[in-house]
Amino acid sequence: MRLSKSFVPTLKEVPADAVIPSHILMVRAGLVRMLSAGIYSFLPVGYKMIKKISDIIREEMDAIGGQEFHLPALNPKEIWEETGRVEAFGDTMFHIKNREYVLAPTHEEIMTFHAKGVVKSYKDLPQIWYQIQTKFRNEPRPRSGVIRGRQFLMKDAYSFDVSYEALDKSYELHDQAYRKIFDRCGLKYFVVGASSGAMGGSKSEEFMVKSDAGEDTVAYCEKCGYAANIEVAESVIQPIVRHSESKQIEKISTPNIKSIDELCEFLKIDHRETAKSRIYIHDDKPVLVLMSGNDEVNETKLERVLGGNVRPGHPEELKEITGADAGSIGPIGFKGRIIADNRLKDGNNLYSGANENDFHIGGIDLKRDVPTVEYFDLRTVESGEGCVNCKSPIDVFKAIELGHIFKLGTKYTDALGVNYLDENGKEHPIVMGSYGIGVERVLACYLEQNHDERGIIWNENLTPFHIHLIGLNMKNDEINSASSNLYNELTKEGYDVLFDDRLDASAGFKFNDADLMGIPIQVVVGEKNYKNGNVEIKIRRTGKKEVVALSNLKSKLRELLNHLTHKH
RNA sequence: CGGGGCGUAGCGUAGUCCGGUUAGCGCGCCUGCUUUGGGAGCAGGAGGUCGCAGGUUCGAAUCCUGCCGCCCCGACCA
Structure with missing residues (x-):
C-alpha cells in the first residue's frame, strides 16, 4: 500500500478526548475516529486490524467445529419478550421508534430461535454456532475509547448439547480455543472464575487482562494462578490477637x-x-x-x-x-x-x-x-495478603474483561421451547453454553500491553503490514525508483508492504510516523546507504538498526519474517 | 443518574476571572523557491455561526439563564 495514496490520518499531538494509551494510540495512528460517545469508525488500517483478529478467532472457532452465522442486528421485540429480557436489559437495550424492533445487544434468543424445530434429534447434536458481529447497548457511560462502547464487535458462540455432561465437553473446547486465540494475539491474560449472575448458568470463566483502564477489580496470585473478582476474593491474613487479660471498659x-x-x-x-x-x-x-x-x-x-x-x-x-x-x-x-x-x-x-x-x-x-x-468473612482483600491456595502474596488490580465463557443450561431453550428427542423418543430441552469475545477489546488490550513512548509495537500475528518501506527523499530520482522497485519486488514476494512514498514528508516525519504505526520491520532507502548498495533495516520492538546490502535484503527479510510468512 | 472538568479553524491551544480595535499562537493545509537520516527553511495565502438558543448591555468568546456535546470519578454493566 502506498502511503501517498492512502487514508492514514496520523496525529502528532495527543487528542484532547483520549486518556488511556490504547485510545490515544488508536486515534494517533489513524486506526479509528470517534463519531459520537462510544461509537467509533474504523479507518482502513484499523479495519485491517479488526479483520486480522477476527480471522484468528474464526480459525480457532472453526477448529473446534464452530459454524459461522451472519445474524440480523434488527430483531423483533417479541422474541426478546418471550425470554423476559426486554425487561431484564431495561434501558440498556436500544428500541426502534417507528416499529416494534430492538437492536440486538447479544444473540442468545436469535440463535435459539433458529435451533427450534430444526435441531430435533440427539443425532443433530452437538452444534457450535457463532458469529462475529456488531452489538448495540445503550451504555449509560461509554468510556476508555473502544473498551466500553454503545456499538461494538463481539464474537459470540453458542453450543447446543444433549446433556450437562456433553456441555462440559463443549465448554472445555471453548476454553482451549480461547487460550489459543489470546495466545496467538500475543496477550498476557489470566482466567478468573466468576458467577454467571442472572444468565442462570452454573460455571463460568472470564478471560482478563490487567489494566488500569479495566472495570473489574481482581485479586491474582502470580505464583499459583489463583484469580478471583474482588467481590468474592479471599485471602489469608493475620487475625487479631486475644490478650490473656481483658481490660475494663x-x-x-x-x-x-x-x-x-x-x-x-x-x-x-x-x-x-x-x-x-x-x-x-x-x-x-x-x-x-x-x-x-x-x-x-x-x-x-x-x-x-x-x-x-x-x-x-x-x-x-x-x-x-x-x-x-x-x-x-x-x-x-x-x-x-x-x-x-x-x-x-x-x-x-x-x-x-x-x-x-x-x-x-x-x-x-x-x-x-x-x-x-x-x-x-466481610472484608475486601488487599494487595500483599496471602493467597488462599499457596500463601504467596496476592496482587489486587484492575482488569479488562476480554472474554467470558459460561454454561448457560436451558434458560433459553426452556423459554422458547427448544427440545430434542433422545434415543427413546423422549423430549428434552437442549442444553446450551454461551461464549463471548470483545473484538475491539482484544485490539485495545494488545495496545495497552505493547507500546512505548514512540507508539505502537505490533507483533507478527496482528501487524497490519509485514514491512514498512520508507523512501527517504522521494524527490531524488534514484531513491524514488530504487524504493519503488523494492516495493514491487517485496510485494511480489508475498509480503504485505506499507510504502511511505510521500514526496514532501521529511525523513524525521517518516521515521516518527513509522514508529507510531508500529509495523515490526522498517526498511529505509536513503541516499547515504543506497550509494553503497545498502539499505537499513530497523526492528521496531528493539529499535535495533542494521545496514544490509541490497543483494542480501531478501534473505535477511526471510530470516526475520520467516515465522510470519508461513502462508506463502 | 450524582459529582467534577471542558467546548475558540482539521488538530492542539491563548484569551473568559476583570465585557471594549480586525479573536491570537503552534501544528497541519494551499502556492512558489530552497531542503531530505529523526516531526525542515523562507515568502505569500486560505480557513472561525468562539457548541446552540435566549437574555443583560451602547457593545458579549468574556456576564446571566436554559439546552446540547465530549472527557474523568462514582452509580450501573445479562
Missing part, C-alpha cells in the same frame, strides 16, 4: 477524632486495636458491621451474608440510629444486630466509637461486651 474523650487513623494517632495505638463501625440498612433495619482497623467492608459479601436488601446508612440517619455521627459509632449500647468480620473474632481490649460524638470506648471485649455478635 473506659470512656475516652476524643474531640474531633473521626477516622481510624486519627484515633490511632491520638491514642498512640495500632490499627489492629480498633474496631471500625459501619451502619447498613438491611430490609429497613439497621445492622452494625464491625471491621478491624481500616479494613474495607465488601458489600457483595455483606449482601450474601444478610440476604434481602442492603444499603449503607445515610449520614443523616446515623445519629437517630446510634446517637452519634459517623466516626463515633460503636457496638457498646447499640440496639440492633451486630456482625463482625472474622478478623475480629473474640477480640478484646479494643477501641471503638461510644455512640456519642467526640467519645470513644476502650477495653472492649467482644466476647464479654458484645455477646450477640456474629462473625463472617
Whole structure:
C-alpha cells in the first residue's frame, strides 16, 4: 500500500478526548475516529486490524467445529419478550421508534430461535454456532475509547448439547480455543472464575487482562494462578490477637477524632486495636458491621451474608440510629444486630466509637461486651495478603474483561421451547453454553500491553503490514525508483508492504510516523546507504538498526519474517 | 443518574476571572523557491455561526439563564 495514496490520518499531538494509551494510540495512528460517545469508525488500517483478529478467532472457532452465522442486528421485540429480557436489559437495550424492533445487544434468543424445530434429534447434536458481529447497548457511560462502547464487535458462540455432561465437553473446547486465540494475539491474560449472575448458568470463566483502564477489580496470585473478582476474593491474613487479660471498659474523650487513623494517632495505638463501625440498612433495619482497623467492608459479601436488601446508612440517619455521627459509632449500647468480620473474632481490649460524638470506648471485649455478635468473612482483600491456595502474596488490580465463557443450561431453550428427542423418543430441552469475545477489546488490550513512548509495537500475528518501506527523499530520482522497485519486488514476494512514498514528508516525519504505526520491520532507502548498495533495516520492538546490502535484503527479510510468512 | 472538568479553524491551544480595535499562537493545509537520516527553511495565502438558543448591555468568546456535546470519578454493566 502506498502511503501517498492512502487514508492514514496520523496525529502528532495527543487528542484532547483520549486518556488511556490504547485510545490515544488508536486515534494517533489513524486506526479509528470517534463519531459520537462510544461509537467509533474504523479507518482502513484499523479495519485491517479488526479483520486480522477476527480471522484468528474464526480459525480457532472453526477448529473446534464452530459454524459461522451472519445474524440480523434488527430483531423483533417479541422474541426478546418471550425470554423476559426486554425487561431484564431495561434501558440498556436500544428500541426502534417507528416499529416494534430492538437492536440486538447479544444473540442468545436469535440463535435459539433458529435451533427450534430444526435441531430435533440427539443425532443433530452437538452444534457450535457463532458469529462475529456488531452489538448495540445503550451504555449509560461509554468510556476508555473502544473498551466500553454503545456499538461494538463481539464474537459470540453458542453450543447446543444433549446433556450437562456433553456441555462440559463443549465448554472445555471453548476454553482451549480461547487460550489459543489470546495466545496467538500475543496477550498476557489470566482466567478468573466468576458467577454467571442472572444468565442462570452454573460455571463460568472470564478471560482478563490487567489494566488500569479495566472495570473489574481482581485479586491474582502470580505464583499459583489463583484469580478471583474482588467481590468474592479471599485471602489469608493475620487475625487479631486475644490478650490473656481483658481490660475494663473506659470512656475516652476524643474531640474531633473521626477516622481510624486519627484515633490511632491520638491514642498512640495500632490499627489492629480498633474496631471500625459501619451502619447498613438491611430490609429497613439497621445492622452494625464491625471491621478491624481500616479494613474495607465488601458489600457483595455483606449482601450474601444478610440476604434481602442492603444499603449503607445515610449520614443523616446515623445519629437517630446510634446517637452519634459517623466516626463515633460503636457496638457498646447499640440496639440492633451486630456482625463482625472474622478478623475480629473474640477480640478484646479494643477501641471503638461510644455512640456519642467526640467519645470513644476502650477495653472492649467482644466476647464479654458484645455477646450477640456474629462473625463472617466481610472484608475486601488487599494487595500483599496471602493467597488462599499457596500463601504467596496476592496482587489486587484492575482488569479488562476480554472474554467470558459460561454454561448457560436451558434458560433459553426452556423459554422458547427448544427440545430434542433422545434415543427413546423422549423430549428434552437442549442444553446450551454461551461464549463471548470483545473484538475491539482484544485490539485495545494488545495496545495497552505493547507500546512505548514512540507508539505502537505490533507483533507478527496482528501487524497490519509485514514491512514498512520508507523512501527517504522521494524527490531524488534514484531513491524514488530504487524504493519503488523494492516495493514491487517485496510485494511480489508475498509480503504485505506499507510504502511511505510521500514526496514532501521529511525523513524525521517518516521515521516518527513509522514508529507510531508500529509495523515490526522498517526498511529505509536513503541516499547515504543506497550509494553503497545498502539499505537499513530497523526492528521496531528493539529499535535495533542494521545496514544490509541490497543483494542480501531478501534473505535477511526471510530470516526475520520467516515465522510470519508461513502462508506463502 | 450524582459529582467534577471542558467546548475558540482539521488538530492542539491563548484569551473568559476583570465585557471594549480586525479573536491570537503552534501544528497541519494551499502556492512558489530552497531542503531530505529523526516531526525542515523562507515568502505569500486560505480557513472561525468562539457548541446552540435566549437574555443583560451602547457593545458579549468574556456576564446571566436554559439546552446540547465530549472527557474523568462514582452509580450501573445479562
